[in-house]
Amino acid sequence: MSLTQLFEPSGIAVVGASQTEGKIGYEAMVNAVRFDGPVYPVNPSTEGELFGREFVSSVTEIDGAVDLALCCVPGPAVPDVLEECGEAGIGAAVIYASGFAEAGEQGEELQDAAVAVAEEYDISLLGPNTSGFIVPALDLRCSFASGVEEIPEGNIAVVAQSGGVGLVLAFQSRRQNRGVSAEVGLGNRANVGFAEAIEYFDSDDRTDAIVLHVEGTDDGRGLLEACRESETPVVAYKVGQSDVGDFAESHTGALTGDHELYTAGFAQYGVPTVDATDELLDAAAALGNSPAPDGPNVGVVTAQAGPGIIITDRIQRAGGRLPELSPETQEQVDEILPGITYADNPVDTGRPMPEFGEIVTAVAEDDRVDIVLVYELFEAALGFPVEDLDGLAERVDKPVLFATEGIEESMADERERLRDVGIPFFETPERAADAAGALARYARLHNDGASGSDPVPDGGADGEPQGTAARSLEVRLDE
Amino acid sequence: MSLTQLFEPSGIAVVGASQTEGKIGYEAMVNAVRFDGPVYPVNPSTEGELFGREFVSSVTEIDGAVDLALCCVPGPAVPDVLEECGEAGIGAAVIYASGFAEAGEQGEELQDAAVAVAEEYDISLLGPNTSGFIVPALDLRCSFASGVEEIPEGNIAVVAQSGGVGLVLAFQSRRQNRGVSAEVGLGNRANVGFAEAIEYFDSDDRTDAIVLHVEGTDDGRGLLEACRESETPVVAYKVGQSDVGDFAESHTGALTGDHELYTAGFAQYGVPTVDATDELLDAAAALGNSPAPDGPNVGVVTAQAGPGIIITDRIQRAGGRLPELSPETQEQVDEILPGITYADNPVDTGRPMPEFGEIVTAVAEDDRVDIVLVYELFEAALGFPVEDLDGLAERVDKPVLFATEGIEESMADERERLRDVGIPFFETPERAADAAGALARYARLHNDGASGSDPVPDGGADGEPQGTAARSLEVRLDE
Numbered sequence: 001m002s003l004t005q006l007f008e009p010s011g012i013a014v015v016g017a018s019q020t021e022g023k024i025g026y027e028a029m030v031n032a033v034r035f036d037g038p039v040y041p042v043n044p045s046t047e048g049e050l051f052g053r054e055f056v057s058s059v060t061e062i063d064g065a066v067d068l069a070l071c072c073v074p075g076p077a078v079p080d081v082l083e084e085c086g087e088a089g090i091g092a093a094v095i096y097a098s099g100f101a102e103a104g105e106q107g108e109e110l111q112d113a114a115v116a117v118a119e120e121y122d123i124s125l126l127g128p129n130t131s132g133f134i135v136p137a138l139d140l141r142c143s144f145a146s147g148v149e150e151i152p153e154g155n156i157a158v159v160a161q162s163g164g165v166g167l168v169l170a171f172q173s174r175r176q177n178r179g180v181s182a183e184v185g186l187g188n189r190a191n192v193g194f195a196e197a198i199e200y201f202d203s204d205d206r207t208d209a210i211v212l213h214v215e216g217t218d219d220g221r222g223l224l225e226a227c228r229e230s231e232t233p234v235v236a237y238k239v240g241q242s243d244v245g246d247f248a249e250s251h252t253g254a255l256t257g258d259h260e261l262y263t264a265g266f267a268q269y270g271v272p273t274v275d276a277t278d279e280l281l282d283a284a285a286a287l288g289n290s291p292a293p294d295g296p297n298v299g300v301v302t303a304q305a306g307p308g309i310i311i312t313d314r315i316q317r318a319g320g321r322l323p324e325l326s327p328e329t330q331e332q333v334d335e336i337l338p339g340i341t342y343a344d345n346p347v348d349t350g351r352p353m354p355e356f357g358e359i360v361t362a363v364a365e366d367d368r369v370d371i372v373l374v375y376e377l378f379e380a381a382l383g384f385p386v387e388d389l390d391g392l393a394e395r396v397d398k399p400v401l402f403a404t405e406g407i408e409e410s411m412a413d414e415r416e417r418l419r420d421v422g423i424p425f426f427e428t429p430e431r432a433a434d435a436a437g438a439l440a441r442y443a444r445l446h447n448d449g450a451s452g453s454d455p456v457p458d459g460g461a462d463g464e465p466q467g468t469a470a471r472s473l474e475v476r477l478d479e
Numbered sequence: 480m481s482l483t484q485l486f487e488p489s490g491i492a493v494v495g496a497s498q499t500e501g502k503i504g505y506e507a508m509v510n511a512v513r514f515d516g517p518v519y520p521v522n523p524s525t526e527g528e529l530f531g532r533e534f535v536s537s538v539t540e541i542d543g544a545v546d547l548a549l550c551c552v553p554g555p556a557v558p559d560v561l562e563e564c565g566e567a568g569i570g571a572a573v574i575y576a577s578g579f580a581e582a583g584e585q586g587e588e589l590q591d592a593a594v595a596v597a598e599e600y601d602i603s604l605l606g607p608n609t610s611g612f613i614v615p616a617l618d619l620r621c622s623f624a625s626g627v628e629e630i631p632e633g634n635i636a637v638v639a640q641s642g643g644v645g646l647v648l649a650f651q652s653r654r655q656n657r658g659v660s661a662e663v664g665l666g667n668r669a670n671v672g673f674a675e676a677i678e679y680f681d682s683d684d685r686t687d688a689i690v691l692h693v694e695g696t697d698d699g700r701g702l703l704e705a706c707r708e709s710e711t712p713v714v715a716y717k718v719g720q721s722d723v724g725d726f727a728e729s730h731t732g733a734l735t736g737d738h739e740l741y742t743a744g745f746a747q748y749g750v751p752t753v754d755a756t757d758e759l760l761d762a763a764a765a766l767g768n769s770p771a772p773d774g775p776n777v778g779v780v781t782a783q784a785g786p787g788i789i790i791t792d793r794i795q796r797a798g799g800r801l802p803e804l805s806p807e808t809q810e811q812v813d814e815i816l817p818g819i820t821y822a823d824n825p826v827d828t829g830r831p832m833p834e835f836g837e838i839v840t841a842v843a844e845d846d847r848v849d850i851v852l853v854y855e856l857f858e859a860a861l862g863f864p865v866e867d868l869d870g871l872a873e874r875v876d877k878p879v880l881f882a883t884e885g886i887e888e889s890m891a892d893e894r895e896r897l898r899d900v901g902i903p904f905f906e907t908p909e910r911a912a913d914a915a916g917a918l919a920r921y922a923r924l925h926n927d928g929a930s931g932s933d934p935v936p937d938g939g940a941d942g943e944p945q946g947t948a949a950r951s952l953e954v955r956l957d958e
Contacts, residue, residue, distance in 0.1 A: 244792050
């Protein structure tokens, strides 16, 4: 199945479009008309116009190219609507309605009926039970949710099992000035699941990292294999460590399943896992905006000791390690800043100073270091060492992460400049350390021998492959 | 020791004030002159004015009331400066310089000398090796750090072992539109330590919760007893779970110590602990802006299932539990929204709707619920149920927490209104759940029998008193 008609449609039909504000058929239309291509409101019982587009009575009546139908109709009407879509040559549909497989036996039958039609006509179905998707670069906002028109373009594809969590992640990416290449809520995954979405975004030029929100799936093998095939880095957030029972079942029709088995399975297939929405986006920002790390060794440069201790502690717990710097680097650091507070790893300069960028460069050039993390409280008089960091990650071919705190408005320009020179940016010491930890785990999972030659840190190893558990998941997945 | 002269000075002397931009003596002066009281630049080798204040050659020459000296002089000069302060009747001093107890034997001797003078004259010493402190309500900005003038007033006192982490927390509190009643970096704690600071802020009218950043202390007993005595809720962030070795030692002269013993000790003395700076401020926002919770039972209302699952899972792991709602409440919920997506706990309305506030009220009124957490993705057309939430927490005498995501600018006014009616606000599902978890742990630690009558949740119990471990810490503390 190709998802081209879903994510790159020639035109859009909004089936069940409504002139009544607040209705899904209205809200979906508000967002859809931003698309720079034909958008047709479809409703047999409405005449006239909506946002300057004339209503048509059926998708079969549309005179023009339409690849995608946004189905704003109640669940029971869906199979018939899909039938018409098939006849009209529409190859993709979003089904917003709930009341399908997540809602018991009758719903399952309804979903089966919808899938049968979709298969007959080769239609890609997103949903049912989803808030839809967006592709900001195409101004494709196929969602009924308010605010999605403001989500900026970025280079991370968000693939969420829950449409609600997809939006949570999209809004967060905006708050963090990052944006998304796409945000997709899979919902019940009638015939577009994780595997299909990962495959599509792996080949998408605008996507540099893929994040997954997973509640549970009965196609674990497909999901994991798509992850392994993906050249684009994938990070996963598997929810449901404790018992969320009935409530989860009632949601997207999937048990949350066994958390440990999923984590081990992801590790075995090269996917680091995380434990929160903000951590997921941070890990993706690090992976999607950096050269791939060769190993888990983090060199930390900090202008203040306290945040440095937090970062050091946290990186070790997250699967990274802080190697001793080479004697040459230590000497160099001592030459740049004689009498520096702490010249080993982390390097603690005591305060930001004009030489801060030189110190970062020296640490980044150390062969013992695979990943660089820089922390400083912002000093307006000094700013950030943007000139020194410009091109550094590329030149040393290592990720260079930056975190700071200060007055947002004073830092905004400098932060923008950092982003422009390709340095991913994080909001707190812990979040920066967690991102470095995700890079370290990614390196361990993707560099043969790396985890063999490096001692596994105490208490870390979140993302380490665990042979037995991973095998159990495979057995499970084969059942 | 009273800290009145430190935190409520009549006037301030900036000793070592400098006309050279970038020097600590200049930067401290920039911030100090915002104070609405006399501020004197003191420097024997400088004449003329700085920011319209005439230089004096020594604190003993000041003609006016001065309680507080900000010592911007190098370490070795500190004992003499304190001597003069004592003679001038100054009762409090901040020592910014490093090179004291954290820096080996010679530094220890220097610190001992400073403390001896301070004891002779009864001077409260903040530091050495600190960035200072701020009290926004008095526009008292006794720090050399840039940006501290912008930190707004709030009701949380930040007491950090590291001056750098104190600033991290202060800047974060600003980003979250919360502010602080005070931010204090204790540094080496020469004679103002955790115990003294907690005691002061417990009796401070502007402070409704106290947060601690702890690396390690040799006065564990004093710290814990001050926590127990405090009527103001205290939350602690003990850093250093993994080995941060030498680097921590070189910082504030304190080993990071044994994390588990600290956690158990805090629990035994009624202090919930957390694991990140943002989590610390979130827990304080919940505790400082809510009635005290009677138990760990959380009622969750969500407008979207996906975030609801995340919240449910996370609350249970954080020490809270989700009780079944009473039959009356379930019936009421069904009446308000017939055919609701999920009518038990969490209550899932499927989308925000005009009745959302009524549902929240019904859950809040349920006797089985001790803490209420509400999540909704923002819909501009509906806004937040501010009217329904106005006064609700007070009326039901329970914490009511709110979390949302959406376009920041669209939500700003509504969020402000929520805050005005006393509803603490959180940025992500996980952070809201963690705050509810901190409330639940606080309730378990402060309500006798609560943890006996409520089953301890699987995998949670972070903050549970652990008899044996706590006793070991006591033994340790007595050594």
